Amino acid sequence: MKGRHETVIDKRPVNLDLASFRWPITAMASMPHRISGFVLFLAIPVVLWVLQESLASQQSYDALQILLSGTFAKLILWVIMAGLIYHFVAGIKHLIIDVGIGESLEGARRLAFLTLGISAVLILAAGVWIW
Amino acid sequence: MLKVSIYRYNPEIDSEPHMKDYQVDTGGKDLMVLDVLSLIKEQDPTLSYRRSCREGVCGSDGMNINGKNGLACVTAISDVVKGNKPLVVRPLPGLPVIRDLVVDLTLFYQQYEKIKPYLINDTPAPAIERLQSPEERDKLDGLYECILCACCSTACPSFWWNPDKFVGPSGLLQAYRFLIDSRDTATSERLADLNDPFSLFRCRGIMNCVDVCPKGLNPTKAIGHIRKMLLQQGV
Numbered sequence: 001m002k003g004r005h006e007t008v009i010d011k012r013p014v015n016l017d018l019a020s021f022r023w024p025i026t027a028m029a030s031m032p033h034r035i036s037g038f039v040l041f042l043a044i045p046v047v048l049w050v051l052q053e054s055l056a057s058q059q060s061y062d063a064l065q066i067l068l069s070g071t072f073a074k075l076i077l078w079v080i081m082a083g084l085i086y087h088f089v090a091g092i093k094h095l096i097i098d099v100g101i102g103e104s105l106e107g108a109r110r111l112a113f114l115t116l117g118i119s120a121v122l123i124l125a126a127g128v129w130i131w
Numbered sequence: 132m133l134k135v136s137i138y139r140y141n142p143e144i145d146s147e148p149h150m151k152d153y154q155v156d157t158g159g160k161d162l163m164v165l166d167v168l169s170l171i172k173e174q175d176p177t178l179s180y181r182r183s184c185r186e187g188v189c190g191s192d193g194m195n196i197n198g199k200n201g202l203a204c205v206t207a208i209s210d211v212v213k214g215n216k217p218l219v220v221r222p223l224p225g226l227p228v229i230r231d232l233v234v235d236l237t238l239f240y241q242q243y244e245k246i247k248p249y250l251i252n253d254t255p256a257p258a259i260e261r262l263q264s265p266e267e268r269d270k271l272d273g274l275y276e277c278i279l280c281a282c283c284s285t286a287c288p289s290f291w292w293n294p295d296k297f298v299g300p301s302g303l304l305q306a307y308r309f310l311i312d313s314r315d316t317a318t319s320e321r322l323a324d325l326n327d328p329f330s331l332f333r334c335r336g337i338m339n340c341v342d343v344c345p346k347g348l349n350p351t352k353a354i355g356h357i358r359k360m361l362l363q364q365g366v
Contacts, residue, residue: 012227012235013140013148015195016291020221022198026338034335097336103352105341 026105029112033090039083047080074130081126086119133157133208134217135167137178140228148228152217157208164196164211165203167218168232180232187345190280194232195221200282200343223281225291238294239281239301246298246306246324251317267313274308274353276346277301283340283350289333296329300340300350303331307353310360322361331357 023031053064067073093115096102102111133155140148155170162170165185172178180203183189187205194203197211197219212218226234252261284290284299298306306325309315325331331354340350 012142012229014227015138015148015222015224015234017221020198020219021195021224021286024337024339024342026336026342030335030337094336098355098358100355103355104349105338108336108338108341108351 024109025112025116026108029090029093029115032086036083036086036090039079040087043080043083046076078123078127078130081130082123085122085126089119089122090115133167133212134215135171136217136219137171137231138221138228139178139231141177141230150219161207161209163204164194164201164206164208164218164220165192167208168203168220178232179230188278190278193223193280193282193285193345195224200224200286202280202282202345205345223285225285225294226281234285236281239279239284239299242284242294242298242302243279243305245330246302246309247317247321248305248309250309250312250315251320252314253316261314263313270311270313271308273348274304274311277304277308277348278346280345282343282345283348286339286343288337288339289335293329293333297333298325298330300334300354303334303357304348304350304353307357310357318360319364322357322364325357326361331361 050064050068053060055061068077093102093111096111097108102108135153135155136150137153138148139145139151153171153174155167155174157167157170165182168178168180168182180194181191182204183191185192185204187202190202192203193200196203196206197216199211200223201211203220208218220232222228222232222234226236226238229235279301281301283304284294284301287297287300289297290299303325306321310318310321315321334351334354336351336355338351341348341352344350
């Protein structure tokens with residue numbers, strides 16, 4: 001039975017022109033949640049390497065500090081911080097919905113706006129802190 | 132005159148789907164999208180779409196209207212078209228297109244079948260009927276009204292990527308409808324059927340389903356309640 005559907009899907013077109021769809025704010029808040037999760041995953045080796053260098057010796061610590069004061073390094077740090085902040089705030093939003101707050105469309109919309117707003121403020125603050 | 136752009140695909144002549152533009156004289160009235168489609172069908176009888184009751188009861192004419200899924204018969208032009216923008220009608224997303232606005236709903240119906248959409252009760256049948264208190268009956272409100280139009284499941288990215296494994300918002304709403312029915316005795320079996328990485332847990336709560344449901348139902352909430360039931364059963 002499964003095989004039959006695979007052949008059907010292969011031959012027929014599917015309307016998945018994502019740019020033509022209208023996404024509600026609740027979906028717009030979910031997309032960066034996943035992207036930030038991916039950013040965090042990619043950041044793991046970078047952050048572990050930074051931690052290791054900072055602890056290895058006085059010399060490596062000093063070298064690291066010079067390296068991380070460059071604009072490009074700061075930009076990378078900011079992106080990692082942004083990912084961490086967004087993933088954290090959006091994760092809290094999920095916990096709030098799990099305890100039964102914001103299960104309605106209106107409630108979820110408000111939570112999505114809050115998630116985007118709070119994250120934007122915190123990400124800007126992290127940028128100020130890094131620079 | 133209303134500008135209308137419609138997704139056209141005829142497997143017998145087209146190798147690829149394309150958008151075709153029409154001009155429709157609405158007579159200055161705020162018609163329903165289905166009325167616009169029937170006016171176009173007068174100009175161009177080759178246009179195909181499903182429809183039946185034309186009043187939001189049967190769920191046949193679900194389609195993607197200006198980027199949002201809905202029933203053409205209960206969606207007014209003014210609900211979706213702002214200013215001089217065109218009305219854009221595409222088939223429901225994520226399912227194979229048979230022709231024009233008609234999609235193959237087999238995968239959608241298979242998910243519905245999977246949740247066993249009928250009461251299961253192994254206790255002896257009473258002489259007349261299985262009674263429910265008004266409170267028990269109230270729990271079914273917001274669940275039993277689903278008309279299986281597929282607007283929700285085909286608005287759900289999790290369903291697009293795994294239509295064979297993720298039950299989807301419509302199926303899960305129905306699953307919850309039977310899980311909390313006081314007359315159903317198969318609760319633990321039903322929960323066990325959903326307890327895998329795909330059937331239920333592919334839901335990320337983005338609420339596209341709630342956003343589009345023409346009946347104003349809330350599958351995301353039902354999914355949350357099933358998750359709670361699974362948790363309670365697990366501890």
